[in-house]
Amino acid sequence: MPELPEVETTVRGLARYLEGERLTRVVVNRPDLRRPFPADLMQAMTGAVVTGLDRRAKYGLLHTDRGRTLIFHLGMSGRWRIDPERPDRHDHLVLHTDDHIFALNDARRFGSVDLVDRAILDAWPPFAAMGPEPLGELLTPGHLHAATRGRKTAIKGVLLDQRIVAGLGNIYVCEALFRSGISPRRQAGKVSRAAFARLVPAIRDVLHQSIADGGSTLRDYARPDGQLGYFATRFDVYGREGEPCHRCEGTIRRIVQGGRSSWFCPQCQK
Ligand code: ZN
Numbered sequence: 001m002p003e004l005p006e007v008e009t010t011v012r013g014l015a016r017y018l019e020g021e022r023l024t025r026v027v028v029n030r031p032d033l034r035r036p037f038p039a040d041l042m043q044a045m046t047g048a049v050v051t052g053l054d055r056r057a058k059y060g061l062l063h064t065d066r067g068r069t070l071i072f073h074l075g076m077s078g079r080w081r082i083d084p085e086r087p088d089r090h091d092h093l094v095l096h097t098d099d100h101i102f103a104l105n106d107a108r109r110f111g112s113v114d115l116v117d118r119a120i121l122d123a124w125p126p127f128a129a130m131g132p133e134p135l136g137e138l139l140t141p142g143h144l145h146a147a148t149r150g151r152k153t154a155i156k157g158v159l160l161d162q163r164i165v166a167g168l169g170n171i172y173v174c175e176a177l178f179r180s181g182i183s184p185r186r187q188a189g190k191v192s193r194a195a196f197a198r199l200v201p202a203i204r205d206v207l208h209q210s211i212a213d214g215g216s217t218l219r220d221y222a223r224p225d226g227q228l229g230y231f232a233t234r235f236d237v238y239g240r241e242g243e244p245c246h247r248c249e250g251t252i253r254r255i256v257q258g259g260r261s262s263w264f265c266p267q268c269q270k
Contacts, residue, residue, distance in 0.1 A: 001075075001076050001077075001169070002058070002074040002075075002078065002079070003058070003169040003171060003172065003210075004055075004057070004058055004134070004167045004168065004169060004172070004207060005172075005207055005210035005211045005213075006074070007055055007058050007059070007060055007074060007167075008055050008207075008211050009211060009214055010060060010074070010079070010080055011053050011054065011055045011060045011061075012053075013080070013082070014053055014060070014062075014080055014082075014102065015052075015053040017082060017097070017099075017100050017102070018050045018053065018062065018095075018097065018100075018102065019050060019051075019052060019053065020049065020050065020051070021049065021050055021097040021098070021099075021100075022047065022048070022049045022050075022097060022098070023045050023046060023047065023048050023049075023050065023064075023095050023096065023097060024046075024047075024096050024097060024098060025046065025094075025095075025096035026041065026042045026045045026046045026093075026094075026095055026096070027042075027093070027094040027095075027096075028041055028042060028092070028093055029091060029092050029093070029094070030092050032109075033075065033078075033092060033106055033109045033110070033111045033112050033113060034073075034075060034109060034110050034111060034112045035112055037093065037113050038113065038114060038115040040115070041070075041093075041113065041115060044066065044068055044115055045064070045070060045095070045115075048064035048065060048066050048068075049064060049065040050062050050063070050064055051063045051064060051065050056127055056130070056133070056166070056167075057127075057130055057133070057162065057166035057167030058073060058074070058167045058169075059071050059072065059073050059126070059127075060072045060073075060074075061121075063118055067117060067118050067119065068115050068116070068117055068118065069115070069116050069117075069118045069121060070113065070114070070115055071112075071113070071114045071115070071116055071124070072104060072111065072112070072113050073111050073112045073113075074106070074111050075106060075108065075109070075110030075111030075112065076108045076110040076111075077106055077107045077108040077110065077111075078104065078105065078106035078110075078111035079104075079105055079106075080102055080103065080104055080105070081102070081103040081105050082100060082101070082102055083100055083101055084101065084103050084105075087103070088103070088105055090105045090106060090107045091103035091104070091105050092104055092105070092106055092109070093113060129162070129163055130162055130163065130166040130167075131143075131147075131161075131162065131163050131164045131165050131166050132165065132166065133166055133167070134165050134166065134167065134168050134172075134203050134204065134207060135204060135207060135208075139165060139200060139203070140200060141193055141196035141197040141199070141200050142193075142196075144164070144165075144191075144196045144199065144200065145191075145193045145196050147164050148164075148188040148189055148191060149189055150189050151187070151188040151189045152187055152188075152189060153187070153188055154184060154185050154186065154187065154188065154257055155177070155182060155183075155184065155185075155186050155187070155188045155191050156173060156174075156177065156184035156185070156257050156258075156262050157188075157257060157258045158188040159173045159176075159177075160173055160258075160260075165203075168203065170238075170260055170261070170262075171235070171238045172203065172206050172207055172210070174235075174237050174238045174262055174263050174264065175202075175206040175235055175236060175237060175238055176199060176202040176203040176205075176206050177199070177202075177264065177269060178236050178237045178263075178264060178265060178268065178269060179198075179202035179205065179206065179236070180195060180198035180199040180202040181195075181198065181268055181269055181270065182195050182198075182199060182269055182270075183264060183266070183269040183270055184255070184257060184262040184264050184269070185255070185257070185262075186270070209234070213234065237252050237263040237264055237265060238263055239263065240252040240263055241253065241254035241263060245265040245267065245268060247265065247268050248265065248267045248268055249267075250265045250266060250267035250268065251265075252264070252265055253265070253266055
């Protein structure tokens with residue numbers, strides 16, 4: 001599943017070719033992904049100039065000069081192909097500019113495309129409910145400390161809650177908890193302010209590292225220019241059950257929390 005770093009990489013890749021360009025042709029090849037394409041997608045986007053691109057959590061945003069923003073989510077298997085050599089049957093939305101072709105390819109169709117007025121983006125329901133961006137200034141140790149007081153659930157689950165932090169996936173929560181020495185099992189309400197002061201920069205570091213690597217782990221993920229994404233070779237704990245800890249003599253363990261695996265070092269993380 002494309003995670004935040006893959007979406008960031010995708011947005012940066014698309015921005016290089018799309019920013020300031022007019023969409024000369026918009027082709028919708030099927031009625032829906034996870035939900036229907038907006039009925040006026042072709043009409044609204046054909047002829048529009050892309051004024052800029054952004055990311056919010058795991059959504060990519062294409063702003064246009066018409067005051068409307070195309071919002072895409074890559075779901076489980078989505079990716080953008082730039083100037084594909086040949087069409088693919090999973091190219092469900094295709095944008096043309098004078099010089100390039102951009103195909104949103106999504107074999108499993110768990111992705112989505114929406115059109116929202118830019119002026120009310122923050123009120124769009126998926127965004128309205130979201131906590132701060134993990135790479136933004138609003139994610140602070142104080143925010144996490146305040147948001148977790150009195151919570152008896154494990155810190156791992158709280159960090160995956162989009163209302164607390166937006167767009168942080170399992171991989172990055174596991175890695176950030178390892179780097180900051182916090183056990184995924186620790187009760188959220190008992191994590192100290194000092195521990196959060198280690199956790200916040202750890203979150204940013206693991207995300208920045210993955211973005212620098214060009215997106216992380218997915219077998220079926222491809223960068224927008226068609227190159228394959230990177231494999232998870234640099235992770236300290238994620239997917240490393242039974243392997244030696246990079247920091248101590250211990251062994252990485254895997255447990256299941258809320259139906260999802262957590263990897264951690266019981267010696268380094270308390
Ligand atoms: Zn260790």
